[in-house]
Amino acid sequence: MASPTVAANAYANFAKLMERGGLEKTGSPVAGPSFGELVKDAVGSVMEVGKKSDAQTMAMASGKANVMDVVTAVADTDVAVSTLVSVRDRVIQAYEDIMKMPI
Secondary structure, three states: OOOHHHHHHHHHHHHHHHHOOOEOOOOOEOOOOOHHHHHHHHHHHHHHHHHHHHHHHHHHHOOOOOHHHHHHHHHHHHHHHHHHHHHHHHHHHHHHHHHHOOO
């Protein structure tokens, strides 16, 4: 289950990504990141969280880490993977809906 802190961090990261694709002060649109870049960044961040979780697990196995740190890292990885899977499912559903539209 996601904690409020994890959700707040996710919203903040999303806001940072979207700032690049906002409007200039003049009101004209700014070329933001492409959808592919957003997906690549999301997958990269999930991989980074997974690597941190693995490092914490290995540190605990060698007696250098606290159990709470490992549990927190694993929970963060679970939230990141669940979010990525949910987004993937939504993208697939949107694609299927588009394919069902008459031309």
